[in-house]
Amino acid sequence: MNIRAHFEEEKRLVREDILSMGVRVEEDLRKAIVAFKNKDMQLAKAVRDDDEIINHLQEAIEDRCARIIATQQPVAQDMRWLITSIKIADQLERIGxxxxxxxxxxxxxxxxxxxxxLDYLERMASNGANMIQGAVSALMALDAEKARSVATMDDAIDRDHKALVQDILDYVQKNPDKAPQGTKIIQTSGFxxxxxxxxxxxCEMIVYCVEGRRVELNE
Known part of the structure; x- marks a missing residue:
């Protein structure tokens, strides 16, 4: 196998791990909101336990990318792709x-x-999961325009978060004994x-990878 073919194979493995990580994070988010809504402790614990697998995937992506950089000295577009992959793995781990x-x-x-x-939380989680799915798809296709479109979905999450916070604060003001749960729900919405x-x-990293320029989306 020549050097370029070896690089492409290593790149394919990184892509597979990012795809696996993205799919797992998206599924965990969908499971977590179902567990929250239905008080399904078995499902909630499954999501909690899945975090270790996500962490291992991130480490594998970082290690493989670092090894490629060290041994093959990629330049230009290839280097941007590797740096982007490392950063995206970090973001997916945080989402997890x-x-x-x-x-x-x-x-x-x-x-x-x-x-x-839990209407606000359910909608926020659903939009978040759809954003993850769209962003990973945009990365796999190296589609900067799709990445820009996905980023606009964050506006809906922000609106629901603000509305939820106000709703809970209004309720707690009239029912101060419910403040501990209200605080927990607001905190969860913040996540x-x-x-x-x-x-x-x-999405910003995908645009950088494709176009070679840094942008701020959804300011």
Whole structure:
């Protein structure tokens, strides 16, 4: 196998790991909101336990990319792709952490009836999962325009987060004994809001990889 063919094979393996990581993170987020809504402790614990696999995938991606850089000295587009892959793996790992936070909140609130319907959280999680799916698809296709489109979805998450916070604060003001759960729900919403920011970061990295210029999306 010549040098270029070896590089392409290593690149293929990195792509497979990023795809696996993205699919797993997306699935964990969808599972976590179902666990939260239905108080499904078995599903919540499965999401929590899955975090170790996601962490191992991130490490594998970083190690492989570092090895390629050290042994093959890639330039220009190839170097941008490798740097982007490392950064995207880091963002996916953080997104996975937010799915775990959601699962842990479900476990913590298992015994308490929810003070409010979970419509905002469900919609935020669904939009976040769709963003992850779209961003990974954009990366696999190296489609900068799709990455830009995916980033715009973060606006809906931000709007729902602000509306949820106000809704909970209004409720807690009238029912101060429910403040602990209200605080936990706001905190959980904050994790989902930051998740959208991480996917936006991924989209910015895809644009950089394809076009060679840094952009700020969804300011």
């Amino acid at each position: 952490d937010h799915a775990v936070h959601l699962a842990k909140a479900a476990i913590k609130l298992e015994k308490e009836p929810y003070i409010k319907p 989902l809001e930051r998740l959208g920011d991480h996917v936006t970061n991924i």
